[in-house]
Amino acid sequence: MNAGTPMNTFSWLVKREFWEYRGAFLWTPAIISLVFLSIMLIVLVSAEFLARQNGIEINGIHLDQLRRQLGSDEIEKMNSAMDVGMLTLGIPIVIGLFFVVFSYCIGALYNDRRDRSALFWKSLPISDTGTVLSKVVAAALLAPVLATLALVALQLAFLIMMSLYSLLHGINPFPLLWSPTHLVSLWAKLLIAIPVNALWALPTIGWLLLCSSFARSKPFLWAVLVPVLAGALVSYLGVMHFVAASNSWFWRNIVGRVLLSIIPGGWMDTTTMSHGFVRADVEGPAAIIGSLSFDAIAQAVTSPNFLIGIVAGAAMIAGAIYFRRQRTESYA
């Protein structure tokens, strides 16, 4: 028994966050995945039903033959398209994750003051620093890791479902759907994206926790209104023109970073991203996947936007710790 050592206490604190928010962290992505799979199943079954009813026969196209006839360039494009498809599966999970982490951070240092259970936690030998950092870890790592696991499970289930459907029609799914190197490299990228996303998210996590720790009531209003009003004021007064920047610069780099950085992949180079999405059919989906390359990641994490964000996030987390010490109940 090494109860009370700092590392041991910290792991119990993270475990506590998981207990309290099991529903949000674990069940939200799991249920989103299940809903998605159910819809897929309904679509496939009804498509099958309609096809049979109307006498349409889907013939066995030999994908492996198709593959043999394609040039290596085209195969690369098809694999990239598969990657994009697999990532697209994650969109509902990512949206869910955004709302889960946002509301988690708003409530993390406020709810227990409002219902006074903060008095119980403070009656134990737990430092305020440890408490706040455990909430940072829960928001930046625990929730995204669980969402990523849900995504991988969803991707596997999706592939299995599509494969069964293909087999039903005499199509061999393995050459195209199950390209092992591609799946592994996709998952490796998802894994690497977790810490990068976490660091990118620090300004938002820090700001929301600061509001959660500071507000005597309505932390949500504080968190949203302050940056939005600041943005409106800056735009209205035209302040940014004095420093040779545009209003959209302020909205994107201050307001957006403080409220929306918990969206995974926000650090990706937005110029290639928008090109990728708009012209995916022209230039190929490789543009999006390209943003997930190791070079692109290395470039992103060394950009001033990324690094300054980490410092600002850390400063706001320190502020959250300060107010956590000062405030035990929401009204005091």
Add this chain to the structure above:
Amino acid sequence: MSAANPGMNHADVKNAAPIVSARGLSKRYGATVALDNVNLQIAPGRIVGLIGPNGAGKTTALRAILGLTEFDGELSVLGLDPRSHRTELMQQVCFIADVAVLPRWLRVGEAVDFVAGVHPRFSREKCEAFLARTKIKHTQRVRELSKGMIVQLHLALVMAIDARLLVLDEPTLGLDILYRKEFYESLLNDYFDHEKTILVTTHQIEEVERILTDLVFIKDGRIVLDASMDAVGERYAEVMVAPDKADAARALKPLSERQIFGKSVFLFDGIDQARLAALGELHKPSIADLFVATMKGTYA
């Protein structure tokens, strides 16, 4: 007094290093003075009742001792400054704020696991033994428990911690008498010993009266009485006086006077008991009567 046995005589207590030592402790909230230059020493092995009307500063004093609030003046708890050493202090100090503070989403089993995980002085065996005497199940969430069961759970967690100071702030608020009685009995029989100190605030004075060793009255942020229960018994006396001797009694400047069955009951402070015995039947005053007499005019 019979129930509490501090296990030390008075001289030992005075010589031992104090558990809590406050000098010139003050705290204001804006224009309101919550604590006004409070001096207080609490010796080990005592059960101290901090009694005062609403808004007298009890909770503020406890919050200061627990390192939950800033204050002016000097305060040392177990030799530590509670503001800068709160985490360290909480290894040796426990507190129960009141019934409502256990998180409602927490499961009983999780609560036990968590405290066992973070508290080096927690004994899981003891806690389980206390819980086994209740109807509480490990899979239940706090929100599924009755108020009385929540207090039983909180008490089981706290009593399993080998702490030197236990702070109780209205621990039995809103409980029925069965739970209240059980609460204090468990505390005395299964927890308290001469190495532990308990500081309790409550409005249910009658229930703690028997277990206290020391009494502190607080009014408007000031300590108005700080004495051991023995000293209180020597200093204060209540006399039931027949009408013909009532004027003689009034001449001795009683703290209070009330009427029972056509006789007057006077409460005296520091009058020779032999003299009082001549006036009528002598009683030890209840803490409640003493409290009412001391706090006269608080809300006026």
